[in-house]
Amino acid sequence: MERDGNNRSIWQDVPDRTIGKISNREDVDVLVIGAGITGMTAALALQEEGQICSVLEANSIAFGTTGGTSAHLNTVLDTPYSDIIKQHGLDKTREVLQSTRRAMDLIRDNVEKYAIDCDLIDCNGQMYATTGEEKEELQKIKDAILQLGISCSEIDNLAIPVKPLYAIEFAEQGHFNPTKYILGLAGAFEALGGMIVTGALVQHVKRIDGRLSVTTADGRVFRADKVIYATHTTPGIQLMNFRIAPYRSYLQLWELADHAAYPDKVLYDMEDPFHYFRTVVQGENRFLLVGGQDHKTAHGENENVNFLELQAFVTARFNTKRKVYQWSSQYYESQDALPFIGYYPGKSDGRELIATGFGGNGMIFGSLSGHMLADLILKETCEFEKLYSPTRFGPLSSVKDLVMENVDVVKHFVKDRLAVDKIEGLSELAKGEAAVLKYEGKRIGIYKDQEGAISAVDPVCRHAGCIVKWNNTEESWDCPCHGARYGINGELLTGPAVAPLASHDIDKL
Ligand SMILES: Cc1cc2nc3c(=O)[nH]c(=O)nc-3n(C[C@H](O)[C@H](O)[C@H](O)COP(=O)(O)OP(=O)(O)OC[C@H]3O[C@@H](n4cnc5c(N)ncnc54)[C@H](O)[C@@H]3O)c2cc1C
Numbered sequence: 001m002e003r004d005g006n007n008r009s010i011w012q013d014v015p016d017r018t019i020g021k022i023s024n025r026e027d028v029d030v031l032v033i034g035a036g037i038t039g040m041t042a043a044l045a046l047q048e049e050g051q052i053c054s055v056l057e058a059n060s061i062a063f064g065t066t067g068g069t070s071a072h073l074n075t076v077l078d079t080p081y082s083d084i085i086k087q088h089g090l091d092k093t094r095e096v097l098q099s100t101r102r103a104m105d106l107i108r109d110n111v112e113k114y115a116i117d118c119d120l121i122d123c124n125g126q127m128y129a130t131t132g133e134e135k136e137e138l139q140k141i142k143d144a145i146l147q148l149g150i151s152c153s154e155i156d157n158l159a160i161p162v163k164p165l166y167a168i169e170f171a172e173q174g175h176f177n178p179t180k181y182i183l184g185l186a187g188a189f190e191a192l193g194g195m196i197v198t199g200a201l202v203q204h205v206k207r208i209d210g211r212l213s214v215t216t217a218d219g220r221v222f223r224a225d226k227v228i229y230a231t232h233t234t235p236g237i238q239l240m241n242f243r244i245a246p247y248r249s250y251l252q253l254w255e256l257a258d259h260a261a262y263p264d265k266v267l268y269d270m271e272d273p274f275h276y277f278r279t280v281v282q283g284e285n286r287f288l289l290v291g292g293q294d295h296k297t298a299h300g301e302n303e304n305v306n307f308l309e310l311q312a313f314v315t316a317r318f319n320t321k322r323k324v325y326q327w328s329s330q331y332y333e334s335q336d337a338l339p340f341i342g343y344y345p346g347k348s349d350g351r352e353l354i355a356t357g358f359g360g361n362g363m364i365f366g367s368l369s370g371h372m373l374a375d376l377i378l379k380e381t382c383e384f385e386k387l388y389s390p391t392r393f394g395p396l397s398s399v400k401d402l403v404m405e406n407v408d409v410v411k412h413f414v415k416d417r418l419a420v421d422k423i424e425g426l427s428e429l430a431k432g433e434a435a436v437l438k439y440e441g442k443r444i445g446i447y448k449d450q451e452g453a454i455s456a457v458d459p460v461c462r463h464a465g466c467i468v469k470w471n472n473t474e475e476s477w478d479c480p481c482h483g484a485r486y487g488i489n490g491e492l493l494t495g496p497a498v499a500p501l502a503s504h505d506i507d508k509l
Helices: 037-048 081-088 090-113 132-148 178-191 304-317 362-379 396-418
Strands: 027-033 053-056 121-129 152-155 166-175 195-197 202-208 211-216 221-229 244-256 266-269 276-282 285-296 320-334 340-343 352-356 421-423 434-439 442-448 454-457 469-471 476-478 492-494
Touching: 027 037, 027 211, 037 053, 037 090, 037 178, 037 362, 053 221, 081 090, 081 132, 090 132, 090 166, 090 178, 090 362, 121 132, 132 152, 132 166, 166 266, 178 195, 221 362, 244 304, 285 304, 285 320, 304 320, 340 362, 352 362, 434 469
Parallel strands: 027 053, 027 221, 053 195, 121 266, 221 352, 421 434
Antiparallel strands: 121 166, 152 166, 202 211, 211 221, 244 285, 244 320, 266 276, 276 285, 340 352, 434 442, 442 454, 469 476
């Protein structure tokens, strides 16, 4: 299984999928773009209801963040309920909780109905503070959790070897294997007559004769009544670019010296950015998964340092035997901490639908989106429609954050054009390094591999024209503005761009 980065995630260790029987259907009721958890959930929900549905995926199933997640299942979200209540009020926050509970049930229902073997575990969560300031914050979080009606209590000891100053435990959480789960959804979808086309990068969606005409990069044309963008971030330049911001998070998987030390709960600390923990079971083996070090995409100087810091964090607290995996992945924070799920803003005929801005809770919100969007298509209405409407106007506090995010985009647009180092010869670049440089009067993204071979790309992002930055751990060119990402030779890894970086012919430089 492939992923949008150079580092391998444990979720890529799944048996090869048998491809479905249908491969040449070009005219359908609904086209779902993207085969992550959102797309596969939506496609299956629609096909179950008798819609003829196809999934177009630019790469392969789970290529995006679903293949690089940590797959905690939460009703207690990353943005604390105390903050959500402050921003949206108690009534809306109750609805948010209700929607997360609905998503948990939807996942459980799919697992049961289709007998999906995906290591699904129901468990409690724990959150802990190690400073007075964190304790004060965590007490507010506990009060909000209790106010909403989730069972929660103070505890003295954690399921990991950390002595907290203050800690709480709450019910209704879980975890699973995300790729086993969505491969299960894909199998069920195909068994019901659905078609999944991989290697199909959608570049254009146009209205022709009252229907949608969808064109892929290799020139194939599909027709549909409705299109769902299950692409994590919506392609093209549109309103959502200003309402969500891309972040990266880092994960490591460790074998511990003591087999009994793996936690039977999901855990979170209160640092900023926070760390998250769970156990991953793979056959006879168990591993500790720890994540954190989050930062805005392409805003770090050296992405590899995040793994070193995460490693220092883990080894200072756990009796580790060996590190088995490490990888990083991307998520999108919304302006007001809630996702955008519903009709594509500005397209008044309701034929195009989107789901984005899930933050670090996309297993839940992606599953919820799949069902909400299916209901919108089938019934023209759905539960939580208003709460998560992409056209909602967030609270005033979120507008301030929105302005700051977009000031940052403008800053990068200007600054990154000016701050380009000049080199006289390619020998100035060390092996294994890459940078955006001025060489022979041209601004070029140059990568030199360990053998000294050079790849050269035009570093202007194909989405909104910002200058990409080298990510030295995933070996990708990442855009600091809206999170588009490209491989060493400019191949597209992550939207919202829909075309690769232009490449330079190195012999002609
Ligand atoms: C490190 C990390 C840890 C996380 N941990 C958790 C967690 O513990 N719990 C949780 O609930 N959430 C977590 N999240 C968030 C969650 O993983 C994501 O929100 C979720 O996986 C998004 O799923 P998706 O299907 O919407 O998008 P993706 O999985 O990214 O899938 C989108 C797909 O669309 C395809 N695509 C994009 N553009 C096009 C196009 N133009 N044409 C065709 N195909 C296209 C891509 O190739 C991709 O396969 C985490 C995120 C990160 C980064």
